[in-house]
Amino acid sequence: MIYKVSYVVQSGEYPGSIKNEDEEPKVGARVMIGPIECEILEVHQIMPPRGDFTFLHVTVVPVERLTTEED
Amino acid sequence: MDELLQILKGVELFRDLSEDQLDQISKISKKEAYSKGDIICKQGDPGDAMYVISSGQVEINVSDNKGNAYSALYLGAGQLVGEMALVDEGTRSASVIGVEDETVVYNIPNNKFTALCVADTAIGYIMMRNIAQDLSFKLRHRDYDPTDT
Numbered sequence: 001m002i003y004k005v006s007y008v009v010q011s012g013e014y015p016g017s018i019k020n021e022d023e024e025p026k027v028g029a030r031v032m033i034g035p036i037e038c039e040i041l042e043v044h045q046i047m048p049p050r051g052d053f054t055f056l057h058v059t060v061v062p063v064e065r066l067t068t069e070e071d
Numbered sequence: 072m073d074e075l076l077q078i079l080k081g082v083e084l085f086r087d088l089s090e091d092q093l094d095q096i097s098k099i100s101k102k103e104a105y106s107k108g109d110i111i112c113k114q115g116d117p118g119d120a121m122y123v124i125s126s127g128q129v130e131i132n133v134s135d136n137k138g139n140a141y142s143a144l145y146l147g148a149g150q151l152v153g154e155m156a157l158v159d160e161g162t163r164s165a166s167v168i169g170v171e172d173e174t175v176v177y178n179i180p181n182n183k184f185t186a187l188c189v190a191d192t193a194i195g196y197i198m199m200r201n202i203a204q205d206l207s208f209k210l211r212h213r214d215y216d217p218t219d220t
Contacts, residue, residue, distance in 0.1 A: 006212035018212055019147025034145040034170055051086045057215055
């Protein structure tokens with residue numbers, strides 16, 4: 001299965017990303033959105049799968065923001 | 072060529088094409104490698120090709136009427152860029168810039184792609200449907216509001 005993923009950055013302060021992933025994105029995992037490292041908050045299916053493709057929306061938050069909030 | 076066929080099979084744009092049809096696409100595709108900061112195509116230029124991203128990431132960078140440039144989107148492996156110019160024959164709506172070293176794309180010239188679609192209308196139908204679905208996905212991405220969930 002190929003996961004076509006729409007990544008949206010929660011705060012809206014950074015642009016999102018679209019890319020294919022070999023493995024299903026999981027909450028808590030980290031991913032690079034352009035040059036920004038982000039952590040996955042939510043995963044939703046956008047539309048039914050077609051062929052080998054599954055279509056997902058993933059909401060992420062910049063790791064730097066998590067670190068700031070922990071401080 | 073086998074490497075390219077494997078890459079094409081992992082791109083939604085080419086979903087439902089047979090091995091023979093994928094082979095025809097591969098014959099008109101040209102591999103290009105870019106480094107971080109390299110401009111793959113520039114906003115306002117004629118759109119003479121579309122690109123399939125094989126590895127790395129690219130930035131979609133838009134300049135507004137006042138000359139202010141901003142990042143609109145990042146696209147990674149398996150994504151299509153530059154297809155709007157194929158559909159509407161307009162100029163580039165954004166610049167495409169390499170984000171990572173060793174960003175590899177496949178350049179598919181519009182004239183050769185169109186000729187292939189005319190010569191083999193089965194390819195033309197499948198590819199145009201897949202391009203429409205890819206544009207639909209991008210619209211859903213743009214309109215998605217995470218606060219609605």
